[in-house]
Structure formats: C-alpha cells, structure tokens
Amino acid sequence: xxxxxxxxxxxxxxxxxxxxxxxxxxxxxxxxxxxxxxxxxxxxxxxxxxxxxxxxxxxxxxxxxxxxxxxxxxxxxxxxxxxxxxxxxxxxxxxxxxxxxxxxxxxxxxxxxxxxxxxxxxxxxxxxxxxxxxxxxxxxxxxxxxxxxxxxxxxxxxxxxxxxxxxxxxxxxxxxxxxxxxxxxxxxxxxxxxxxxxxxxxxxxxxxxxxxxxxxxxxxxxxxxxxxxxxxxxxxxxxxxxxxxxxxxxxxxxxxxxxxxxxxxxxxxxxxxxxxxxxxxxxxxxxxxxxxxxxxxxxxxxxxxxxxxxxxxxxxxxxxxxxxxxxxxxxxxxxxxxxxxxxxxxxxxxxxxxxxxxxxxxxxxxxxxxxxxxxxxxxxxxxxxxxxxx
Amino acid sequence: xxxxxxxxxxxxxxxxxxxxxxxxxxxxxxxxxxxxxxxxxxxxxxxxxxxxxxxxxxxxxxxxxxxxxxxxxxxxxxxxxxxxxxxxxxxxxxxxx
Numbered sequence: 107x108x109x110x111x112x113x114x115x116x117x118x119x120x121x122x123x124x125x126x127x128x129x130x131x132x133x134x135x136x137x138x139x140x141x142x143x144x145x146x147x148x149x150x151x152x153x154x155x156x157x158x159x160x161x162x163x164x165x166x167x168x169x170x171x172x173x174x175x176x177x178x179x180x181x182x183x184x185x186x187x188x189x190x191x192x193x194x195x196x197x198x199x200x201x202x203x204x205x206x207x208x209x210x211x212x213x214x215x216x217x218x219x220x221x222x223x224x225x226x227x228x229x230x231x232x233x234x235x236x237x238x239x240x241x242x243x244x245x246x247x248x249x250x251x252x253x254x255x256x257x258x259x260x261x262x263x264x265x266x267x268x269x270x271x272x273x274x275x276x277x278x279x280x281x282x283x284x285x286x287x288x289x290x291x292x293x294x295x296x297x298x299x300x301x302x303x304x305x306x307x308x309x310x311x312x313x314x315x316x317x318x319x320x321x322x323x324x325x326x327x328x329x330x331x332x333x334x335x336x337x338x339x340x341x342x343x344x345x346x347x348x349x350x351x352x353x354x355x356x357x358x359x360x361x362x363x364x365x366x367x368x369x370x371x372x373x374x375x376x377x378x379x380x381x382x383x384x385x386x387x388x389x390x391x392x393x394x395x396x397x398x399x400x401x402x403x404x405x406x407x408x409x410x411x412x413x414x415x416x417x418x419x420x421x422x423x424x425x426x427x428x429x430x431x432x433x434x435x436x437x438x439x440x441x442x443x444x445x446x447x448x449x450x451x452x453x454x455x456x457x458x459x460x461x462x463x464x465x466x467x468x469x470x471x472x473x474x475x476x477x478x479x480x481x482x483x484x485x486x487x488x489x490x491x492x493x494x495x496x
Numbered sequence: 497x498x499x500x501x502x503x504x505x506x507x508x509x510x511x512x513x514x515x516x517x518x519x520x521x522x523x524x525x526x527x528x529x530x531x532x533x534x535x536x537x538x539x540x541x542x543x544x545x546x547x548x549x550x551x552x553x554x555x556x557x558x559x560x561x562x563x564x565x566x567x568x569x570x571x572x573x574x575x576x577x578x579x580x581x582x583x584x585x586x587x588x589x590x591x592x593x
Binding site: 129144146425427430 | 506529530531532533534535537538541542545558559560561563564565568569571580581582583584585
C-alpha cells in the first residue's frame with residue numbers, strides 16, 4: 107500500500123508540474139483553435155494522447171497493465187460530453203485545468219471545484235431515476251477497448267493509429283504549404299503533383315519542427331535552473347504527462363480526474379455525517395461496495411494540486427487570486443455543468459479525450475465528440491461580439 | 497543566452513523600467529486581475545477596436561496563460577510585448593497596428 111501511495115504522489119505531482127508549466131489546458135486547446143485557429147496547445151494535447159496510446163498499447167500487449175476503463179457506449183457520451191464541454195468553456199478551465207489552477211492559487215477554481223462537487227452530489231441523488239429514464243434508453247452496447255478486441259496486436263495497433271494520425275496531420279499542413287506555392291506559380295500543371303506531394307512536404311515540416319524543438323530543449327538544458335522557471339512548450343508537457351501516465355497505467359489504472367473527484371465528494375460528505383455508502387451510485391458504483399474511504403486515485407489527484415502549486419511557486423506564478431464578482435456565475439454554473447456532465451457522459455476531458463482515446467475505448471470516442479461540440483458551441487457564444495475564425 | 501523561449505513562441509519581454517514608461521503613455525489600461533481566459537482575449541479585441549492605429553493598450557493580469565494567449569488572439573492587429581513582475585503579476589502591451 108505504501109508503495110502505491112508513493113506512485114500516486116509521484117504521478118500526481120508530475121501531472122501537476124507538467125500541466126502548470128506547459129499551460130496544458132483542454133479548453134485552450136479547442137477554444138483557441140475554434141476562435142483563432144491557434145493550434146499550439148491542440149498539438150500538445152494530440153501529441154500526449156497519441157504517445158500515451160502507443161505506450162499503453164505496448165504495455166497492454168506485454169501484460170504490464172492494471173486494467174482499462176470502458177463504460178458502456180451510447181448517446182450518453184454525446185449528451186453528457188456536450189454538457190461538460192459547454193461547462194468547461196464557460197468555467198474557463200477543464201477538469202485537469204481546474205485542478206492545476208486551484209494549485210496556482212485561484213480562489214475562483216476552488217469555487218469551481220466546490221460546485222463540481224455539488225454537481226456530483228446532485229447526480230448521485232438523481233441516479234436511480236436517471237438509470238431508468240436516461241442511461242437505459244440511451245445506452246446501446248457494452249463498453250470495450252479496441253486494444254482488447256482487435257486482431258492486430260495492441261502495440262502495433264497503437265503505432266498504426268499514431269502513424270495514421272501523423273500522416274493526416276502531415277497532409278493537412280503540407281497542403282496548406284503547397285497550395286500557397288501553387289497559387290504563386292498559378293499553372294494548372296503544377297497543382298496536381300503538388301497536391302500529391304502534400305503528405306511528404308508535411309512530414310518534412312513536421313521533422314523540421316521536431317528537430318527544432320529538440321535543439322531548443324538541448325539549448326535550454328544548458329541552463330536548467332533558468333529554463334525551468336520559464337514557461338514550457340506544450341510538447342514538453344506532453345512528453346512528461348506521457349511518462350507519468352505510463353507509470354500509472356502499469357501500476358494502478360488509466361488516468362482519470364472527475365471519477366476520483368466524485369469519490370472525494372462522497373468521502374467528504376461521509377465525514378460530516380452523510381451516509382454516502384447508502385446511495386447506490388457512491389456505494390455500489392464509485393466505491394464498488396468496498397466502503398467509502400480514500401482510494402489511491404483520490405490521493406493522486408490531490409497531489410496534482412500540490413504539484414501545480416510547487417511548479418507555480420518555483421516559477422513565481424503563485425499568488426492567491428481573488429475573482430471579480432462578475433465571474434462568480436462562471437465558477438458556479440460552469441462547475442455544476444462539469445460535475446453533472448462528467449457523470450452523465452460519464453468521464454471528463456482527461457477520462458475521455460486523453461485516457462479514453464489513448465486506450466481506444468469506444469465510449470470515449472463518442473464522449474470526446476460531445477465535449478468538442480460543447481466547446482465549439484460555447485466558444486461561438488463567448489466570442490459572439492468579436493467574431494470567431496471558424 | 498539560450499532560453500526555453502526559443503521553443504515557446506512567447507512575445508518579447510520588457511524591462512521593469514521600460515514597462516513603467518510605457519504604462520504611463522498607455523491610451524487604454526484594462527484591469528484583468530482575477531480574470532481568466534477567454535475573457536481577457538475578448539476584452540483585448542474589444543479594446544483594440546476602441547483605440548486608433550499606433551495607440552497602446554495595456555492589460556494588467558495575474559493569469560499566466562494570458563501572457564501567451566492574448567497576444568496570439570489579437571494576431572496581426574497589434575504588436576505585443578509582455579512584462580513579468582516575477583511575482584504572479586503581468587502586463588500585456590498591445591500596440592495597435
């Protein structure tokens with residue numbers, strides 16, 4: 107047990123540090139992509155997810171893993187994910203972003219966490235009704251990971267999907283480059299070969315970008331103390347997150363945030379006299395009949411806040427930040443929607459977009475689509491006065 | 497001096513002295529303390545619509561990601577510089593193009 111707690115501390119602190127230093131935010135990743143076509147953080151999120159998928163696939167194939175999280179799939183992922191996506195965009199931080207900002211000293215995100223707790227509790231009370239009116243009619247099949255059912259070995263499948271995603275990405279950036287060239291030359295004959303060369307041009311650009319990134323990191327490493335205080339590239343955060351996620355996968359489980367938070371809510375309420383175990387959702391589902399207590403994943407996410415606080419203190423980014431009154435609705439309504447949405451899906455941005463896609467869970471593909479759709483709609487609403495790029 | 501800035505694509509930083517000088521000549525100062533993304537981005541875009549070309553908009557913020565997100569959000573509309581106090585307070589200087 108002690109060794110598991112140490113793993114939880116290492117993984118939690120590591121996640122907190124990498125999230126804070128890389129400004130690794132899922133709201134930013136999608137919102138700024140929709141609003142300004144700013145894809146820097148989006149690329150970090152994609153890199154972390156794909157790298158984790160490759161390593162988890164290999165770990166699964168070799169038998170070094172503790173289990174997948176594969177909820178039953180259906181429209182619940184789409185509906186809950188959408189509510190969660192709207193909520194996180196309105197709140198200004200996703201499930202993981204809320205944790206690291208709480209660590210940086212934002213009182214607003216402690217309030218968001220509190221109202222996420224209210225959302226979890228409200229869901230738990232309504233669960234028996236939701237079971238018959240929402241989950242049963244909207245769930246279509248058993249949850250499954252493609253790693254488990256694919257005839258292709260899991261490690262190879264992970265690599266194939268990652269290579270496929272890289273080729274699509276290379277084609278997209280290559281096409282943007284070659285289209286500009288083609289327009290300059292403006293001859294029809296040169297357009298077709300240019301279009302066919304798009305993936306190659308894109309791969310070249312990708313290789314150049316990657317080489318440049320590693321040169322930058324090598325240079326920064328010459329002065330490690332100074333560099334560690336500066337903001338980090340989201341790609342650095344992606345590499346760090348992948349490393350701790352692989353450790354967590356081999357020792358405990360996949361990385362999740364809102365599940366453990368919902369358990370914290372039940373546990374804290376049980377500490378003030380509520381018989382949390384008697385509620386079906388806490389008792390038999392979240393704590394699986396083991397009794398309401400502190401589980402190792404609850405310890406891990408608490409350490410995410412600690413890690414973010416340490417990283418912020420080190421960088422001179424820590425301060426107790428008091429929200430303006432006009433932002434309180436964002437914390438209250440956003441928090442409630444994130445709490446309730448993550449249970450209705452089930453799963454948050456980390457459970458579904460990061461871990462869920464990295465473990466190729468069918469449910470998570472649907473929930474991720476729901477979350478991204480929620481961010482898209484809410485981004486257009488927030489930017490209604492100044493305009494969106496997409 | 498090699499720096500992680502080479503791979504983070506952040507706007508140039510101002511010295512303490514220059515930051516103070518520029519703050520005095522600012523045409524519009526927005527108090528964004530306690531505010532989180534995306535609202536400073538939206539306010540920066542609105543603020544730039546109010547001032548003329550060549551004029552200076554300064555945002556005071558304690559939200560770290562804003563120092564990168566706001567300059568990227570305004571794009572070519574303004575030339576961006578940032579100032580970091582080293583104590584969780586930042587200013588974003590946007591000179592309208």
